Structure formats: C-alpha cells, structure tokens
Amino acid sequence: MPSAQKRLKKATGTQTRPRRSRRQRRDQESPDHSTDREDEDTSEDSNEGDDTDEDDQQDKEDLTVANVVLPTLANYATLGVDCTDAYLEKVLASRKIGSNNRPSAEILLEAQALQDNFQRSLKMLSLAGQISYPTLKAALFLGPSQRATTSYDTYRAYSKKNTQETAMPARNTRPGFAPRNKVIGNTWTNLNIRQKAIFNPPFFKRLAEAVLEPDSVPRSTEEKLVNMNKVKRHFERQSLGMPQSAQSEKKGRLEVSGVVKQLSGWTNTRHVIDGHRGHSMPTGCFHKKKETKIRPPAAKEQTRLRTELTSRLNQLVETQLPYPPRPGVDIHPKGPRCDLLLAAKKFLQGVRLQVHCTQDCQITDAMLEKGAAPGNMSVQQVRLWLKEIADLRYTVILASPPQASASV
Template identity: 30%
Template structure:
C-alpha cells in the first residue's frame, strides 16, 4: 500500500466531463494490494450506496473498463439525482476495504438475469405477463424494505415521468389534473401492494387486534403481540396471503357471489388441498365476501363500504366522458343508463340512477312514453320502493272528455256549497258536495260551518230523481246525465242556498 502523499503543487486541477478520458497523471490504485477474492468482490456491480450520476474527479483505467453507470443500458431517463450528496473522496486508501454487496445479483453475460443496469431492456424483452408471473410466484423471497439503490432509481423514474406529463400538458394546452384524469391515474389506479394489502384481510389484523382504552397500561403488551402475529406465520401460511393465490382461494371459497373467472385464474386442486384450510382459518371471511361482492377485493382504497360506493359514480363519470369523446370524434351516439339500489347504504340516497346521453332530442322523446332511466333502475335492481313508481300524468291535455266533464260537475257542486258559507274552506277536501246517494238528504242533515243548507230545484230542472238517487260520484252517471246536471247548474235550475224555516219544515 502506498503511504506517500503527493504535493499539492504537482496536482493538476480536476476536470469534470461526462466523456471517458484518461487523466494527465497516473496514481497507484489500491486494488494492486488486494487478493483475488477481494478484487472479485470489489468488481461487483451492486452497491448499497448506488450513486448513478455522481462523476468522480479521478478515474482509473479499471474503473473505465467496468463502467458501472452506463446510462444507455439502464433506462431511457437518467437515474436519481444525487447532487445533494457529498462528493466522494479521492484518497487512494478508500479502496482498500471493499464494501459489501447488496441484494442485487451479479452481472450475467447472457442478460437473462435482471440487474440494476439492464432491468429496462430485459424487462421489455420479457413482457408484462412474464414479469407479473415472476412477481406473483409464491416461492419468491421478498423483503419489507427496498434497497436504497432500487428506491432511488424508482424515484428518479417517477420524477422524470411527472415532468414529462407536465411538459405534455403545456404542449396540449391543458392542466396536469385533466391529463391524469384522462390517463385514469390517481388513487383508484394504484396497483395492489401485494403482501401487506392481503394481510389486511387476516383475522389477526381485523378482529383480534383491539386497542386498549386510554389512560391505562394494561393490555398494550397483548395488543403488540397480536400485531406481530403475521410475522409468526409458517411458510405455507404466509404463501396463503400472496396476491394471486389469495384471490384464487377467495374465488374458490365464495363461488356463489364471485364473478366467474377464466381457467388460468382458477385455483387448482393441489392449491385448494394445500392452502384452503389455512385460508378459512386465518382470513376474515366476512370482509373478503363484502369486497369480493363489491368487486374491490385487494384494492387499497377499499377501506369501507362508503368509500367503495363513492367510487362507483366516479368510475361511471369516466365512462360517460369517454362516450362523449367517441361521439365528438366519430359521431357515434350512445345512451348510458346506470342504476344502483342499496337499502343499507351509508350515502344519502339508496337509489342511484343517472342517465347519460349524446342525443338530448332522443332522451326527451323517450320520456314522453315512459321514464327510461327510472324503469331501467326498478327492473334491473328489483328495487321495492313505492316512490319510484310511474305517477299518473296530471296534464290537462292528457285527460279524456269524460274525465273533464266529471271534474267540471264536481267543481260546480262544490262551488254551490261554498258560496253560502261565511269563511273559505280550510282545505280542498273540506266543505264539499257529498258524493253519497241521495245527496239532497245528506245536505239537509249536515251543517257546514254552522250553516244549514238546502237544495233548490226548479220545476223545469232536467235532474231526475234517478240521478239524485245515484249521486254525483264519478262512474255512477252516464255522460249524458253528467252533461244535463252541468247545464242545470249553469242555468240556475239546480242550486244550493241557506235553509229557511219553511224549507226545513218542508224537507222534514
């Protein structure tokens, strides 16, 4: 190991350059004193203190040949920016103690092994189905915390992706939120976070954990012990909560409420025999069934049924926006009917039935015959509610001539009663003409606001005794009889007045 120090006056000024070049001076490398095993360990591409864009002031010929920061094979964007870290020391003694390698694998010449430098190119060659199959392998060993190098690389990719979206928003004259909404990004689009998400369905994390009351120390030890139960699971029990396997077991257990899945997503007989008894013993089956029925099994946003229900209108709104875009671009009309009926909902309304259309003209036409959205909601959800039934139209133009005449007769008879009273009636059903048979006898035996009334009928009146016996209730008289009674009232041949002593004696 060289121990001599170089004089500061003989050291040339450092040069920063992104291109590989040989310095004008040559120093002795600390690797010359290493053994073969130590030199092989030091040549490993993995380092927990990975600094992708940190350029050393001095590079040896061995470092140049190794080239650990080749950006052309890493990804399309540069890795994380570590400019805030302090610069590496150029002391030659720094290479004497090799750093231990991290969890990344060593360099593989055939490029089939994923490393930090070829993950982008090799990942594209493998494809998403292969990567998902590798990630969901129950035998794959994982750790709770990502290495610092992996986290830094992911943060760099995320940062550059966000900047690219901002730039595209400026190019397209739109906002970043609008672009992200069109890409269906946000909390809803987050992928399942694997093991921790599915552990939220375990009994140990949902039922058996209870926080002790405040102000007391008893119970916290037991609570903390329950929180650590997931670390005490055996290997087979832990594999039960792996994403794909847990979902297969859930579909296999709840066959009555689960949506049919393809043959590739069904659990095999071997998986059912090996893991189903662990699934039924460790999982909170009530929570699994609710989320499976709502279609949100394993999604991190599914914290409560209220949150799940609020997601529905948001998702339908995105579909309606897409339909509007298709109409504006291709001229294809569409009419979207949506309905949801949940009497146990925590939201304001149990019935939710929006209607989206690209043709308001057709929607207005459909409402003339029947309310399309309401009928669809009732028939599709089998909602047993009375207020959604179609109400009879009260439009005057929709009434038949027979109904119009009977209504006119009722109003004329009620007016004959009320014009003799000292005060207006208290309601539409108060102080009205009786609809009973023989109404003249009913009027004679009843007081209206303390006033005794009597029927006066002229000698030339066309209202016969048969008509009075039937009464003025709708459906008892023919159309001709109704018309005759109306003419008598309008011409004064049939009227009602305040009873006098002579009239009372005559009626008695």
C-alpha cells in the first residue's frame, strides 16, 4: 500500500532505503557478465515484472510495529482508509502492548455511534433495494447466531477426521473432549496449503456441486479428506457450509412464520365469529354456566352424624385431662381396637385413660374391632354410638392417678 507507507513515513520522520529487486542485487554483487550470462538475461527479463510484484508484496509484509503510527479517537477514521483487513490483523497480532479485557467508556460510546450509523445505512439500503432489513442482515452474516464461516469451520464440519475417524467421547465425560480437540487441531495444522484450500468456503461449495454431479469422478485428495455423505446430505438440504446455530435459526424463523400465519388467520376468524355471535346467538351457547350438584338429604344427615360422633369422642378425652387439650394430639383414637389404642396412649403429666363400657352397653366388640372412625360404620351404627355416649354407657375414665412430680 504505497499511500499508507508515504503517510506513515511522513508521520514518523524516518526514511527507509528503497527496495531493490533480485536482478539489481545480483548485478551489484557480480558486475562482470560473460557472454553466456547475457544470453540468459533475455529469459530473466520476462520474470522481472514478477520479481517486482513480489518485492512490492514483501514491502507490505515487512512493515513492522515500530514503523506503525497507532491511531487515536481523533484520527482512527482517516488513518485506516488505505489499510486492508489483512494488514490491520497483522498489526493487531504483532503488537507487544497488553490489551484490556473490556473497552473504556469513550471507546464503547464511539463503537455504539458507529453501530447506529451502520444500522441506519443498512435500513436505507433495504429501502433502496426493495428488500427486508432481516434479509439484508442475514446476507451479511449479521444474525444473532450467524458469523462468517472459515476454512477451519468447514474442516470440522465435513472432514473425515472429525466426523468419522475420531470418535466422540462418552456422555458425561467432560475430560474426553480435550484430547479429541487436540487431535483434530493437530491434523488441521499438519495439512499443506493445497489441502487446506479444499475447505475454503467459496471453493468448497463449488467443489461440492462438481463432486455431487452424477457423471463426475471425485478426486483422490477430496475423497481422502472430505466426508462426502455429509456433504451430499447438507447440499440437498441447502445448508452446506452453514453453522449449526444458523441452521437452527433459519428453521426457527420458518416455524415461527408458519405459526404467525395460523394465528393471524385464527384471529380474523374468531373476530368474525364473535361479531356474529353477539347478534344472532344467545350467550348460553358460548358461556356455559357451572352446574351445581344438589346433595340428597340423606348424605347431608350422614355427614352431620359423623362429624358429631368425632366431636363427642374427643370431648370424652378432654374432660379427663388436667390441662388444656392440644388440638390434633389429645384426641380419641379412631383406628381399629380404639379402646386398646386409648389405653396405650400417653398424655402429658403421666395421665393415662381407658374406655369404660357398662354391662348394658350395646357397642359390641365387632364395632370396637372396626374402630370409631365414622367412615367404617353405617349410619345406624353411628347413631347407636351417639346414643350410648349420651346415655353414659360409653365413657372415658382415668386408668391410674397422675404421677406426682419429684420435688427437688
């Protein structure tokens, strides 16, 4: 880049020695030429132009960080006009100044301003080209999960080394990925320039089209490096060279667009139905009232009797306790053989209770075997138990006097 070199030389004030071609260096080293040497000059003159181009390219690559003027916020826009991306990447990679892990407030504000201008320009281009803004962003790989595909990405996606020869580690084995990634990376590093060029994204797409033709014969190098089955499958699906995240995003957009169309059609139809319903149909056709089931009188009476039996049994226990009863704890047992359960139950202050039935009590051992739970008895048995409690033929008494607390 001659213009960039002139500007950099002027800024730094340093003068560099002009670059000489190979022919000029050879003439200076050996000034005496023989007649045989002169015959070879004609063939070398034809290659002098190529030597000059190589020297110019070498001049661009020999530009070191010492000769570079680092840009500032005031001149970064004008200083980088003539710089290419490759040159800037080389300067960024070869600088020895430690970089920060987060941008400063000034740099962030400047980047946001550039981003706003860029997005505004893209929207204007969308209007000028009569295309949608998301379509233009997708074409520039500016989606939320899209980025430019590199040769290494294509190698990892379609190479036999990654898809067939190197097995994936077992599930839930995190340490297994590091050796596998190391093998794949070393294999990519050992490939020569010609083999790496096969995975160049633009060339790879054209190569896939040629290889997948019925009459063409794949080359040996391509067959050795590329998993053609996966290439064919992605080529037929029109997703060749597209990252997995971009494929998912594309599929998600199609699915969401289909759902939006269905919902929009359903919304319009529902509005028509609602408008027609208000004029021609009664409200009861759409808003059905909740049906209330009326319980028969026998069920209500059964529920009342069972609740009353539970309350009466608990009252028999509470009257014998010398302290306020604890809810849910100091109650009459309801399980099978409730009389034995009550005798084995321990209350506070050493109180023990027992069931006392008179000789004329009509509560049989079979009823005690089932238990005092109202759900285990019929309505007649519940009424009988209530009658016996009311007539004091079924009572609860103290089994033994409470133990006196030891005095200190």
